Amino acid sequence: MKLTLNKFYVKDIQFAQKSAFADGILYVDKKELAEYLMEDPNIQSVDFDIARPGESVRIIPIKDVIQPRYKQSGTGQIFPGFVGDVETVGNGQTNVLEDCCVATSGKIVAFQEGIIDMCGLGATYNSFSKMNILVPLIYPVEGLDKHTHEATVRVAGLKTAAYMAKQTLNQNPDASETYEHESILEMGAKYKDLPKVVYVDMVQCQGLMHDTYVYGLNVKGILSTMIGPLEVLDGAIISGNCAAPGHKNATIHHECNPVIMELLKRHGKDLCFVGVLLNNESAMLTEKKRAAYYTSNLSQLLGADGMIITEEGGGNPETDLMLNCRFHEKKGIKTVLITDEYCGRDGASQGLADVTPEADAVVTNGNGNQFVVLPKMDRVIGDVETVKIITGGNANSIGQDGSLSVEIAAIMGSCCEMGYEHMTTRLR
Amino acid sequence: MKKIVHYLNQFYGQLGGEEKADLKPILKEGPVGPGMALAEVLGQEAAIAATVICGDNYFADHQDEALAEILDMIAPYEPDMVIAGPGFNAGRYGLACGAVCSAAKEKFHIPVLTALYPENPGAEMYHKPVYILKTAISATGMRKIIPVMGKFALKLLKGEEVGFPEEEGYIPQGYRVNVHTVQNGAERGVDMLVKKLRGEHFVTELPMPVFDRVPPAPPVKDLTKAKIAMVTSGGIVPKGNPDHIESANASRYGIYDITGLDDLTGDAFMTVHGGYDPVYATEDPDRVLPLDAMRQIEKEGGIGELYNYYYATVGNTTAVSSAKKFATEIAQDMLRKGIQAAILTSN
Numbered sequence: 001m002k003l004t005l006n007k008f009y010v011k012d013i014q015f016a017q018k019s020a021f022a023d024g025i026l027y028v029d030k031k032e033l034a035e036y037l038m039e040d041p042n043i044q045s046v047d048f049d050i051a052r053p054g055e056s057v058r059i060i061p062i063k064d065v066i067q068p069r070y071k072q073s074g075t076g077q078i079f080p081g082f083v084g085d086v087e088t089v090g091n092g093q094t095n096v097l098e099d100c101c102v103a104t105s106g107k108i109v110a111f112q113e114g115i116i117d118m119c120g121l122g123a124t125y126n127s128f129s130k131m132n133i134l135v136p137l138i139y140p141v142e143g144l145d146k147h148t149h150e151a152t153v154r155v156a157g158l159k160t161a162a163y164m165a166k167q168t169l170n171q172n173p174d175a176s177e178t179y180e181h182e183s184i185l186e187m188g189a190k191y192k193d194l195p196k197v198v199y200v201d202m203v204q205c206q207g208l209m210h211d212t213y214v215y216g217l218n219v220k221g222i223l224s225t226m227i228g229p230l231e232v233l234d235g236a237i238i239s240g241n242c243a244a245p246g247h248k249n250a251t252i253h254h255e256c257n258p259v260i261m262e263l264l265k266r267h268g269k270d271l272c273f274v275g276v277l278l279n280n281e282s283a284m285l286t287e288k289k290r291a292a293y294y295t296s297n298l299s300q301l302l303g304a305d306g307m308i309i310t311e312e313g314g315g316n317p318e319t320d321l322m323l324n325c326r327f328h329e330k331k332g333i334k335t336v337l338i339t340d341e342y343c344g345r346d347g348a349s350q351g352l353a354d355v356t357p358e359a360d361a362v363v364t365n366g367n368g369n370q371f372v373v374l375p376k377m378d379r380v381i382g383d384v385e386t387v388k389i390i391t392g393g394n395a396n397s398i399g400q401d402g403s404l405s406v407e408i409a410a411i412m413g414s415c416c417e418m419g420y421e422h423m424t425t426r427l428r
Numbered sequence: 429m430k431k432i433v434h435y436l437n438q439f440y441g442q443l444g445g446e447e448k449a450d451l452k453p454i455l456k457e458g459p460v461g462p463g464m465a466l467a468e469v470l471g472q473e474a475a476i477a478a479t480v481i482c483g484d485n486y487f488a489d490h491q492d493e494a495l496a497e498i499l500d501m502i503a504p505y506e507p508d509m510v511i512a513g514p515g516f517n518a519g520r521y522g523l524a525c526g527a528v529c530s531a532a533k534e535k536f537h538i539p540v541l542t543a544l545y546p547e548n549p550g551a552e553m554y555h556k557p558v559y560i561l562k563t564a565i566s567a568t569g570m571r572k573i574i575p576v577m578g579k580f581a582l583k584l585l586k587g588e589e590v591g592f593p594e595e596e597g598y599i600p601q602g603y604r605v606n607v608h609t610v611q612n613g614a615e616r617g618v619d620m621l622v623k624k625l626r627g628e629h630f631v632t633e634l635p636m637p638v639f640d641r642v643p644p645a646p647p648v649k650d651l652t653k654a655k656i657a658m659v660t661s662g663g664i665v666p667k668g669n670p671d672h673i674e675s676a677n678a679s680r681y682g683i684y685d686i687t688g689l690d691d692l693t694g695d696a697f698m699t700v701h702g703g704y705d706p707v708y709a710t711e712d713p714d715r716v717l718p719l720d721a722m723r724q725i726e727k728e729g730g731i732g733e734l735y736n737y738y739y740a741t742v743g744n745t746t747a748v749s750s751a752k753k754f755a756t757e758i759a760q761d762m763l764r765k766g767i768q769a770a771i772l773t774s775n
Contacts, residue, residue, distance in 0.1 A: 025700070076579045146705070195622075197621065259617065308617050314745060334625055343604050347605055349750075350637040365613045369604055369677050369745065369747060392677070421615020
């Protein structure tokens with residue numbers, strides 16, 4: 001399997017009479033895009049706004065962040081099961097809008113929505129603040145139940161992202177990268193002396209708006225399964241997750257999964273990247289055990305020597321993380337865990353809800369309880385009042401000077417447990 | 429020039445060995461013993477104005493009185509800093525160094541510093557409030573530690589930013605702080621795995637913490653006579669969230685009246701927990717805090733009585749230190765109210 005990512009660097013997004021991509025500028029015809037989204041009868045109204053790096057702009061509340069991608073060639077279409085049909089993706093060419101994302105906002109769905117600041121202190125806690133962002137503000141019809149509301153916003157975000165990247169079709173990209181991933185038997189023969197590495201991508205599907213979709217299927221209740229890394233880059237996994245904004249895996253994290261990207265880059269060099277195992281984080285202990293045991297069965301069948309395990313969310317998913325660690329280490333498969341911590345505002349509490357002595361190699365992406373005061377912004381996209389109820393905010397979050405005092409768990413993707421950002425903790 | 433008061437035991441204070449260990453605190457002007465070498469490192473920027481010397485046994489046997497006497501001796505100097513030791517691996521001396529520093533910091537609100545061998549019991553007990561520089565096991569390390577102490581003391585006196593333990597040489601105080609990195613988390617993870625697979629040295633970013641294990645209380649002898657309370661970390665509060673409990677990392681808990689109620693309804697109660705889908709708890713809060721079931725058991729005589737208030741907080745990315753504090757206060761309140769047992773529900 002071979003996939004080429006055609007990269008188009010976005011310098012600016014502007015509203016225009018006609019949607020197009022030219023000279024690094026993405027022009028968006030709001031009316032046409034709105035009509036496309038309003039095909040969903042559950043949307044009462046939709047508006048759009050633009051946020052640019054360095055502007056004094058705050059976006060709140062944000063449900064999901066998505067990187068615009070669209071298939072130039074190959075089978076299937078981006079976001080299969082939502083935008084594309086359920087046909088296999090991960091081959092041919094995919095056009096990608098770099099330095100650009102969609103951040104869905106509008107009426108808040110649930111507590112677990114986050115903040116992006118385009119400048120100031122908040123902008124140091126995620127990569128999104130360095131991107132040109134198109135914000136669809138989605139307002140559902142009266143009386144829409146929360147679960148349908150969530151699905152409505154989720155799909156609208158994916159459609160917006162696909163629509164944006166579609167504007168680059170048949171154009172010459174600024175850069176392109178090709179990734180190749182052989183069948184397991186082939187790579188086993190080709191790289192017989194390299195350690196075999198598997199990536200365990202733990203996804204949080206517990207129902208109750210903690211859900212992740214693979215080819216459009218909510219993977220709650222599945223036995224652990226395998227997926228090709230190149231499929232993931234074409235949006236085969238998307239987020240419907242309303243977990244804490246600082247450490248939920250948004251759709252962009254799946255599309256650009258940094259563990260997959262790093263393993264693909266090193267495949268055939270100092271390791272042999274066998275593939276990706278999807279392990280659901282259920283809310284029930286038996287299901288957690290079943291998932292971790294079964295993942296370890298698959299790893300053994302694949303002949304894994306080592307693995308990276310990433311977590312989504314916190315609290316009970318730490319049990320999934322630790323069970324996977326223990327079961328794999330017992331089978332002689334070496335593990336590295338990627339997580340984050342909640343060790344209190346002073347950083348002095350235990351930061352994980354579950355531990356195991358086998359977890360001797362752990363990467364942390366920060367303490368989500370860190371308290372910060374984000375300066376006032378000239379402009380707010382969305383509704384700043386929602387900071388009072390979101391994770392990381394509180395009733396007194398809005399200062400008299402318009403600043404926001406929050407824990408960084410409120411900042412979208414700040415402690416991403418796939419290791420997307422550049423942060424860790426140190427003991428002092 | 430900044431003023432420092434230095435604390436030493438009888439041995440380093442050059443008053444004698446074990447035979448003088450019962451010595452009460454005495455005060456000497458200027459530096460004594462290791463203080464002389466320290467003063468040289470401090471140079472023109474700070475001076476040791478006085479030295480307090482106390483016998484190890486006297487301090488250990490009369491800690492409260494000794495501390496009070498020592499602080500009284502220090503106070504008139506209005507020092508900018510208190511330094512103790514270095515105490516190396518001397519147990520009684522190490523504990524005294526930690527205690528004097530900790531008490532001086534609390535009383536005078538000034539920086540304090542000592543230096544001990546990491547396994548000294550004083551290091552274990554006082555590493556959180558006090559900067560404790562790591563020393564060798566015995567006084568053979570004196571020559572090495574004095575310059576480190578002097579430089580670190582000047583840094584504290586000038587209010588300069590203190591680096592990490594590995595750079596400065598102090599024993600970690602137990603606070604995890606966020607720092608930005610060059611590599612992203614995934615790159616660091618793959619590097620760590622490659623090293624682990626090759627059997628090379630690697631350093632975990634998060635050593636596994638040690639959890640408290642709480643032994644379960646003995647069972648209630650006769651439930652039919654017991655007063656039972658309900659506690660939830662599932663965020664069920666009266667509508668409007670009167671105590672403004674946060675949806676994550678709660679800083680407080682509430683105590684709410686359920687007198688005369690047999691059932692929690694979405695009209696009067698709600699959830700403020702930010703970690704789960706609130707739809708079903710909003711429909712029927714009994715799903716998280718089962719008042720309906722408890723009242724039924726109460727009517728059937730299964731329990732003596734249900735306490736007419738419940739305790740609620742939000743257990744969502746909530747720090748263990750906060751949870752511990754709430755639990756201590758709630759348990760004490762329960763004891764005062766004559767409650768024998770409690771049912772804890774999450775979400």
